[in-house]
Amino acid sequence: MSDLSQLYQEVILDHNKSPRNFYKIENPTNFAEGYNPLCGDHIYVYLKIENNIIKEISFQGNGCAISKSSASLMTTILKGKTVSEAKDLFEKFHKIITSDPLKDIEIEEPSKLKIFAGVREFPTRIKCASLAWHTMFNALEGKAEKISTE
Amino acid sequence: MKLETTNIDKSLLKEKNKIYHNIDKIREDFPILKQKVRGKTLVYLDNAATTQKPKIVIDAISNYYLTLNSNIHRGVHFLSEKATFEYEKARTKVKEFINALSASEIVFTRGATESINLAAFSYGLTYLKDGDEIIISTLEHHANIVPWQEVCRRTGAKLKVIPISNNGEILLEKYYELLNNKVKIVAVTQVSNALGVKTPIDEIIKKAKEIGAITLVDGSQAIPHLKIDVQSLGCDFYVFSGHKVYGPTGIGVLYGKADLLEKMPPYQTGGDMIRSVTFEKTIYNDIPMKFEAGTPNIEGAIALQKAIEYVKNLNIEEISEYEDALLRYCEEKLSDIPDLIIYGRTPCKAAVVSFDIKDIHPHDIGTILDSEGVAIRAGHHCTQPLMQRLGVSATARASFSFYNTFEEIDILYQALLKTIKLMK
Numbered sequence: 001m002s003d004l005s006q007l008y009q010e011v012i013l014d015h016n017k018s019p020r021n022f023y024k025i026e027n028p029t030n031f032a033e034g035y036n037p038l039c040g041d042h043i044y045v046y047l048k049i050e051n052n053i054i055k056e057i058s059f060q061g062n063g064c065a066i067s068k069s070s071a072s073l074m075t076t077i078l079k080g081k082t083v084s085e086a087k088d089l090f091e092k093f094h095k096i097i098t099s100d101p102l103k104d105i106e107i108e109e110p111s112k113l114k115i116f117a118g119v120r121e122f123p124t125r126i127k128c129a130s131l132a133w134h135t136m137f138n139a140l141e142g143k144a145e146k147i148s149t150e
Numbered sequence: 151m152k153l154e155t156t157n158i159d160k161s162l163l164k165e166k167n168k169i170y171h172n173i174d175k176i177r178e179d180f181p182i183l184k185q186k187v188r189g190k191t192l193v194y195l196d197n198a199a200t201t202q203k204p205k206i207v208i209d210a211i212s213n214y215y216l217t218l219n220s221n222i223h224r225g226v227h228f229l230s231e232k233a234t235f236e237y238e239k240a241r242t243k244v245k246e247f248i249n250a251l252s253a254s255e256i257v258f259t260r261g262a263t264e265s266i267n268l269a270a271f272s273y274g275l276t277y278l279k280d281g282d283e284i285i286i287s288t289l290e291h292h293a294n295i296v297p298w299q300e301v302c303r304r305t306g307a308k309l310k311v312i313p314i315s316n317n318g319e320i321l322l323e324k325y326y327e328l329l330n331n332k333v334k335i336v337a338v339t340q341v342s343n344a345l346g347v348k349t350p351i352d353e354i355i356k357k358a359k360e361i362g363a364i365t366l367v368d369g370s371q372a373i374p375h376l377k378i379d380v381q382s383l384g385c386d387f388y389v390f391s392g393h394k395v396y397g398p399t400g401i402g403v404l405y406g407k408a409d410l411l412e413k414m415p416p417y418q419t420g421g422d423m424i425r426s427v428t429f430e431k432t433i434y435n436d437i438p439m440k441f442e443a444g445t446p447n448i449e450g451a452i453a454l455q456k457a458i459e460y461v462k463n464l465n466i467e468e469i470s471e472y473e474d475a476l477l478r479y480c481e482e483k484l485s486d487i488p489d490l491i492i493y494g495r496t497p498c499k500a501a502v503v504s505f506d507i508k509d510i511h512p513h514d515i516g517t518i519l520d521s522e523g524v525a526i527r528a529g530h531h532c533t534q535p536l537m538q539r540l541g542v543s544a545t546a547r548a549s550f551s552f553y554n555t556f557e558e559i560d561i562l563y564q565a566l567l568k569t570i571k572l573m574k
Contacts, residue, residue: 003188004521008514008572016573039513039529040543062543064511065573122517 006118007125008065015069020076021058030142034061034135036127041067045135052083059132066125070116071132077112083140089113090137096120097129169464169472169552176464177553179204190523193558198343198502198549199527200393201374203457207397210456214449221445223422237448240455241438247458248369248388249379250405257411257438258451261402262370263293265389266337268404268417268441269366270297274335276415280306284335285328285363287312287320288539289342289349292532294368298337307334314539318347318494326357333363340372344531344547345494346477346502348372355385364410370394374551375473375500377466380405392450397457401450404441411437418443469552473501476550480559487566493540501550504531507566510573512546518572519546522565 025046034043041063048056057078059071074093078086097119119129163170177183180202185192194202214236220229222237238253245253259265274297278284284298284307302309310333312325320338336358340351351367358365366387369378373390380388387410392401406414416423416434420443425433434440461469480503484490489508506512516528527547530537537543548562 004518004572007517013573037530039511040537041513042543062511064513066514068511125513125517128513 003118003121007122009115009118011073011112011115012065012069015072016065019059019068019072021079022060022072023058024060025056025058030139032135032139034131034138036063036067036131038124038127039064041128041131043067043071043132043135045071045132045139047136047139049083054078054081054083054086057136059135063131064125064128066116066119066128067131070129073112073115074132074136078136086140087137090133093133094130097126163471163475167472168468170475173553173555177555179206179460180553181205181208183553187523187525188521190521193522193524193561195548195550195554195558195562196525196527197374197551197554198346198371198394198531198547200399201396201551202553203396203398203453204460206456206460207453210453211398211449214452218452222448223439233448236452236455237446240451243455243458244403247378247462248373248403248405249381251381252408254437255405255408255411257404257406257441258446259389259402259404259441260400260447261391261393262368262389263391263402265387265402265404266293266366266368267297269387269389269406270301272414272417272441273364273410274298274301274307275304278305278307278334281332282307282334283310283328283330283332284308284337285310285312285325285333285358286336287338287349288314288536289318289320289339289345289347290337290533290535291339291343291368291370292534293370294337294339294366295535298335311535312338314536316540317496318342318345318536318540319496319498320349320354322350322353325354329357329361329363331361333358333361335366336363337366337368339368339370341369341375341500341502342494342533342536343371343502344533344536344545345504346371346499346549347494347496348376348498348500351383351385355383359384371500371502374461375466375470377470386410392454392457395454395457396460397454398450401447401454406437408437411441414441416440416443420444422446464552472552473550476554476556476559477501477503479556480548480550480562483559483563484566487563487570489570490566493542493545502547503549504545504547506542506545507570510569512544514573515546515566515569518569519562519565522561522568524562524565526562 028046029049030047043061046058057075116129182202218233220233222234241253241256244256310328313321341348355365365385367385369388369390374395386407388405393399423435423443425435493504512528529544
């Protein structure tokens, strides 16, 4: 498979076209805004957390296919997870998109995240993939102010 | 696949356009264009960001270090005298290139950004006061916005912005309304870097002068495409970067009228910009040296001179004519693509095409074109207020040089079709 089709895999294109959980949660318990000044990607992540479990998670905003699909996929993965599981997945995702492309990475579940491994070949797009995750992390940490991936 | 070229190219080019008929030879002068990227022949359409360098410019840099390297001014040895001579000759070349009155009006800087900062901080902070006004336009690059904001913050002056039409044209009537005797500086670009739209710069300067305001023209995007004559423009400052006109990075120019430069304080201080120093008192050097503290970018100036020679040899009018044909061809070709919108579609433009495609983010366009060897830029082009005005977060931008070809536009066109096929 070429680098390009590694980057724009079916699943990614599907999430870009039909983003999941693409709405605003009224009265969220956690919220953050993320911005990538390099390309203008702008995202809002909303969470409803009860007893340390993510009951509901959604996002809004606009961005490229990579940032949008990454946000969409993230919401599907994190729903039902505990806060510490979510933070753990954030670390794993970060490893997937930034590790040395020449080395195999060993990441256990969820394998869905691995489809973003193609981003490693496109250093300028890593920030697109990580924007939603950084924003979610900040929402969990209670940092509601706008974060920037620059 | 051999792609047919429509009639638009040749009809716009005179039979004798030198560039059109010698394009293969011209491309030979730019070694970088021959290389393959991602297995495809490079199609370099990011010229508004930086231009490629002809071999004579690259050679000038290496020759400097092979045969001439020494520090300039005050050296009594052979190499220093020779390097000083070449550095000052470069200044004279720049003076001729933009038709300044005197070489003392040419200050070498790191680039257009530093040139604007120099003018803003040295002139602006000294002569502006609370209640004064500075006018810029919606089209400006951040480099011609932020320094003036800083001057306003420190002096209490106010920043006023000339609005534009939906096509990116300066609204002159609105500009006239902004003019009053509080306006002390008018700083406007000659060509928009994001859209390629030319501004009515002559009229803007004329009206600014009528109310006694100082004018600064950001010529960064105009200098590779148009013939520049600062005396006929009548501007007080003109700035550009060497790397946008086939020279190296790290060298730029601030043109300033001599009487203005004379009365401005130094921007940076240190060696070379002084005449004499005691611990009690320092006497500054004459212009332009007063503004060139420290060892300058000597090889940059010398190589810029070679770039100017190269452009002059090609003839800037022929360059304009050829690039204009490329621009019209590209606009016509891209108009065929469904859901593709071109921003800044006006008759009065330099060879830049800024566009987006419905439901495909410019960044994705950029990445997919790159996989076809086509280098364009995607983003806000350092013009966030302009992007807001146009109601977009980013655009994709193809920008042309005289070394580009009609065939390269066909490749761009095919790559865009592929993008749509992949993403939709």
